[in-house]
Amino acid sequence: MSDTDLSSFRKEIDAIDAELHALLVRRAGVSEKVRSIKTDDSLKLRPGREANILRALIARHTGSFPKAQLVRIWREILTASLAMQGPFSVAVYATETAHSFWDLARDHFGSGLISWKFGTTRRVVETVASGQCTIGILPEPDPQDLDPWWQYLLASPNAANEGRPIRVIAKLPFARAGHPHGGTEAVIVARAEPEQSGQDRTYLAIDLSADYSTDMFLTEVAECGFTGAVVRSKWQDPQDRKRWVHLVEIEGFVAADDKRIGEARRIFDKSFNEIIVVGGFAEPLVLDMPAQATQPSGTATRARAR
Numbered sequence: 001m002s003d004t005d006l007s008s009f010r011k012e013i014d015a016i017d018a019e020l021h022a023l024l025v026r027r028a029g030v031s032e033k034v035r036s037i038k039t040d041d042s043l044k045l046r047p048g049r050e051a052n053i054l055r056a057l058i059a060r061h062t063g064s065f066p067k068a069q070l071v072r073i074w075r076e077i078l079t080a081s082l083a084m085q086g087p088f089s090v091a092v093y094a095t096e097t098a099h100s101f102w103d104l105a106r107d108h109f110g111s112g113l114i115s116w117k118f119g120t121t122r123r124v125v126e127t128v129a130s131g132q133c134t135i136g137i138l139p140e141p142d143p144q145d146l147d148p149w150w151q152y153l154l155a156s157p158n159a160a161n162e163g164r165p166i167r168v169i170a171k172l173p174f175a176r177a178g179h180p181h182g183g184t185e186a187v188i189v190a191r192a193e194p195e196q197s198g199q200d201r202t203y204l205a206i207d208l209s210a211d212y213s214t215d216m217f218l219t220e221v222a223e224c225g226f227t228g229a230v231v232r233s234k235w236q237d238p239q240d241r242k243r244w245v246h247l248v249e250i251e252g253f254v255a256a257d258d259k260r261i262g263e264a265r266r267i268f269d270k271s272f273n274e275i276i277v278v279g280g281f282a283e284p285l286v287l288d289m290p291a292q293a294t295q296p297s298g299t300a301t302r303a304r305a306r
Contacts, residue, residue, distance in 0.1 A: 024077070028084065035085040044085045045135065047170035047188070048195030050078055051282035054175065055199075058285060067287045071175040072107075079110045089114040091124045091133035100184040104172045105137045121149035128166055128189055137172070140185040141203075141233040141247050148233050150247055153189070153278045154205055164191040168203050168279025175285045187281065194253070194280040202254040202280035203232070206264065207273035209242040217246055223267050225260040226250045243273065253280060 057074055058067055082088055090109065094102040094117040105115060116133060118124050124136040129152075141150055153166050170188040194202075204226075212220070214231055221229045228251030237243035254260070254277055261275045 027077070027081070031081040031084045043134065043169075043190050043192040044082055044088070045169070045190065045192075046195055048197035048200075048282055051170075051174065051197040051199075051285070053078070054285055058287070068175065068177060071285070071287070075108060076110045079113065083112070087134070089116065089133045091116050091118055091127040091136040093118060093121050093124050093136075093138050095119050101137050101139065101186050104184060104186050108172050108174065122152065125149060125152045125166060125189065128191065131191070135169075135188050135190040136166075137186050138189060140171070140187060143231070143233050145233060146235070148235050148247070150203075150205070150233065150278060151235055151237075151245070154207075154245070154276055166191055167193055167277075168281060169194045171281035171284065173284070174282065175287055177287045187279075189279070196253040197282040199283040200253040200280050201228075201283060202250050202252065203278045204248050204250060204254065205276040205278050206246045206248060206268075207275065208244050208246070208268060208271045209273055210271040211236075211244050212246070212271075217248075220267050221248060221250075221264075224264045226254075227252070247278070 054071055054074060057070065061067060061070060090105055090113055092102050092105050092115050102115070102117065106113065116127070118127065121138050124138055127133045128136040138149055141148060150168075153168070155165065166189050168187045169190050169192055172186045172188065173183075176183075194200075206217075206221070217231065218229055226248075228249075230249045231246055232249050233247040235245045235247070237245070256277050258277075261277075264275055265272050
């Protein structure tokens with residue numbers, strides 16, 4: 001390749017960079033218009049729409065540019081646009097020895113995120129409920145946790161949360177390499193209802209007056225018409241020995257008026273207390289595994305990009 005060819009390619013890259021910048025400026029202008037329309041104090045985050053933006057991005061992508069880096073660029077753009085529409089802050093569960101949820105929050109929302117660390121999951125929920133932070137990042141429900149954080153999402157709307165109960169609205173990481181599960185996972189909670197994306201899963205808290213084995217419980221859930229059910233956690237209210245609550249994850253988007261909730265009352269019969277839709281999330285976007293680079297001999301460490 002001659003110096004003339006190389007100079008020509010560099011000029012072409014410079015021109016493309018200018019076009020990209022111009023498009024970002026144009027996009028920011030549209031975001032400003034959106035902000036002028038959204039005059040209420042409702043949550044500006046649209047996880048269902050963001051999921052579909054990224055799905056469409058990957059579906060039309062061609063060429064050798066890595067998909068993971070492409071998604072990361074778009075995540076920065078989406079978060080920057082969100083920040084332009086008003087105050088946005090995040091409460092993250094993170095301890096001195098466990099930073100994985102902090103990393104997930106940074107990876108998803110970018111380096112410019114205003115974040116606060118809290119050492120207990122309950123403080124994260126309280127901070128979101130009071131409006132001190134816009135959203136919270138919490139661990140995925142753990143079947144081994146006897147005092148799970150999601151119990152606090154069962155409370156009825158009240159003055160403390162301005163009549164807007166906290167719900168799960170998304171799951172992290174959204175874009176994953178190679179497999180939809182594995183590694184650290186977290187959920188996003190907010191004083192908002194989850195947004196349907198077309199490819200979703202829902203968390204239901206099924207409150208019963210009797211203890212059920214997992215197999216029996218899942219059989220009854222299937223009879224209600226729910227599919228793909230997985231019990232994520234189980235909690236007994238220490239103040240009410242006849243209150244056993246199963247947190248079950250199911251396929252699809254479930255609204256509070258879903259007819260299957262009414263069917264559950266019939267199926268569980270006298271054991272039925274109530275069902276609460278505590279949220280949902282768009283199914284993860286699974287990216288291709290990157291090609292493994294040949295490793296040189298010796299010991300090496302990889303720095304996390306920031």
